[in-house]
Amino acid sequence: MVFKEIVDDKMLYMDLLLLADEQEDMIHRYLEKGTMYVLDDNGVKAECIVTDEGNAILEIKNIAVKPEYQGCGYGKALINFLIHRYTGKYSIMQVGTGDSALTVPFYEKCGFTRSHCIPNFFTDHYDHPIFECGVQLVDMIYLQRQL
Template identity: 70%
Template sequence: MIIYKVLKDKKQYIDLLLLADEQEDMIDRYLERGTMYVLDDNGIKAECVVTIENDDILEIKNIAVLPECQGIGYGRALIEWIIREYKGRYSILQVGTGDSPSTVPFYEKCGFVKSHMIKNFFIDNYDHPIIENGTQIKDMVYLQKRI
């Protein structure tokens, strides 16, 4: 397994990016200013885009694992790699995600704790309802981890 930085043509991974953020114009808001990493384990299995939010905070804007590869540690491996890569340069790694019973627990298992919430983020910013496991996702939850 190797993780490497993608320096150009980040949109070649749009299908993977859309797994985590299903509206392309929302991805366009952070993709070029973010740093993209890809996890390759006999083929691309996952990706992550991080942005610098200020002198102390690094944010995961997009992290996605191929559906057939979920649950075997690729997402956690990317997060751990990001922490090692940026440790000492930033004090907080944060992520904003839908208030979903399938995503929030993943981040909590990785050591993140809830920080704050933006009510109706997905209703106000997306052109269609975001449905996960039959439930409409409305709020954005921010979780943080000290690094």
């Protein structure tokens, strides 16, 4: 398993990026300013993008695992890589995600705790309804962990 920083041609990974954020114009808001990593295990299995939000806060803007490899530990491996890579450089790692029974428990298992909520984020910022686990996402839940 190898973690690679992607500096050029980030658009080549749009299929993976769209798994975590299904509206391309939203991805373009952070794609170039963010640092992108891919997890390669006999081929790219997952990706993530992190951004410096100031005040010693690192934010995971996008993290996705190819559907056929979900549940195999690649997402957790990416989180652990980020923790190791950025501990001592940032104080807090945060992530904003839909209030979903799929994603919130994943981050909690990775040591994140709920921080705050942005009501109506998905209905206010996306041009179509976003569904996860059969439920329409409305609010953005922020989770944080110390680094």
